[in-house]
Amino acid sequence: MKLDGKVAIVTGGAMGNGLGIVKVFLKYGADVVVIDYSDKISSTLKELNHPKLMGYKADIRDEKMLRAIVSDILAKKGKIDILVNNAGIAKLEKFVTMSTEIRDTHFDINIKGTWNMTQAVVPHMIERQYGKIINLSSVTGPMVADPGEVAYATTKAAILGFTKSLAMELVSHHINVNAIMPGYIMTPMVEGIALDSNQDNPKQVIQGIADGIPMGRLGTIEELGELAAFLASDDASYITGQGIVIDGASTLPETRSVGV
Numbered sequence: 001m002k003l004d005g006k007v008a009i010v011t012g013g014a015m016g017n018g019l020g021i022v023k024v025f026l027k028y029g030a031d032v033v034v035i036d037y038s039d040k041i042s043s044t045l046k047e048l049n050h051p052k053l054m055g056y057k058a059d060i061r062d063e064k065m066l067r068a069i070v071s072d073i074l075a076k077k078g079k080i081d082i083l084v085n086n087a088g089i090a091k092l093e094k095f096v097t098m099s100t101e102i103r104d105t106h107f108d109i110n111i112k113g114t115w116n117m118t119q120a121v122v123p124h125m126i127e128r129q130y131g132k133i134i135n136l137s138s139v140t141g142p143m144v145a146d147p148g149e150v151a152y153a154t155t156k157a158a159i160l161g162f163t164k165s166l167a168m169e170l171v172s173h174h175i176n177v178n179a180i181m182p183g184y185i186m187t188p189m190v191e192g193i194a195l196d197s198n199q200d201n202p203k204q205v206i207q208g209i210a211d212g213i214p215m216g217r218l219g220t221i222e223e224l225g226e227l228a229a230f231l232a233s234d235d236a237s238y239i240t241g242q243g244i245v246i247d248g249a250s251t252l253p254e255t256r257s258v259g260v
Contacts, residue, residue: 002233004029007077011060011117012087014041016187017136020221021084021228026050028229033073035060035117036087060087060113066120074124082232083121085114085135088155090189092148092196103151110155114162122170131175132232135163137243139183139251148196156181160243167241176240178231183247184209185219215248 008025012018013034025032026048034041034055045055054076056069073080088110093102114135125131137160140146141153160179167177184190190209194202210217227246230236245251 001029002235003082003229006081006232007031007033007073007079008082008084008232009033009035009073009080009117009121010084010086011035011113012037013055013084014038014044016189017182017185017221017224018084018086019044020185020223020225021086022048022053022225024222024225024229025082025232026052028233030082030232031077033077035066035069060117061108063116063120066116070120070124079128080121080124081130082132083118083125083134084228084232085117085133085159087113087117088136088189090149090152090193092193093151094148095150098151106151106155110152111158111162114159118166122175125175126170126173129174131170131173132236133166133170133175133177134228134231135159135177135179137163137179137181139181139245139247142181142243143245143251163243164241171240176231176236178236178239178241179243180224180227180231181243181245181247182219182224183245183250184213185221185224185246187221190218213248213250214252217248219246219248 003025008030010018010021010032013022014036022032022034031052035058037059041055041057045053058065058069089106091102138156140149141157142160145153163177163179170177194205197205224246
């Protein structure tokens with residue numbers, strides 16, 4: 001119960017990686033607050049049916065709304081120990097034909113939304129001189145990329161820079177800031193990427209992804225949740241400003257054609 005007594009916010013917690021984080025945090029005793037724009041938040045809260053779980057349907061692009069939610073959480077819970085900035089989108093589109101709307105939606109949610117949520121919570125953490133912030137970056141952008149991922153990759157590289165700079169700014173306040181850099185985890189986002197890649201046979205795309213991963217499979221949302229729980233716990237007290245890769249070794253091989 002390494003998160004017992006902790007209060008955590010997880011954005012985008014209604015599905016995918018966020019849901020995995022929510023499940024694992026609850027397993028380790030945390031009080032969890034989900035913030036999600038999707039209508040699925042209602043069914044997720046109902047399905048999990050946990051006494052330590054509550055949620056808000058909100059758009060992380062709305063700074064005023066986030067500040068009101070944070071104030072409400074503090075009124076109800078008394079504190080916020082952990083913030084997981086997980087909410088994000090990914091849509092494949094060629095750079096030369098990409099609309100400004102698709103570009104700006106990626107930037108507004110993945111970068112500005114993370115910024116807004118963090119800025120709403122950090123003053124409270126500074127006041128308490130304690131906090132754990134976990135941002136969802138990716139191997140896509142900082143390390144690798146596929147065609148059609150320019151908008152997404154740009155935002156995820158930005159999140160890693162945001163993490164490192166913020167970690168330096170907050171380290172004297174006993175606030176740890178780290179990033180998780182997933183490879184392919186089996187989520188609705190990955191299913192959407194597969195569909196964008198091959199509308200006739202997205203399952204073939206998923207299988208192709210798995211075939212290219214040395215572990216031979218995509219990760220699970222619970223495996224990512226376990227990493228988040230470690231970074232959110234005091235077991236990770238001496239770790240800050242880091243991007244932790246969780247990708248089944250997909251970024252490890254130098255080549256597929258050399259070796260014994």
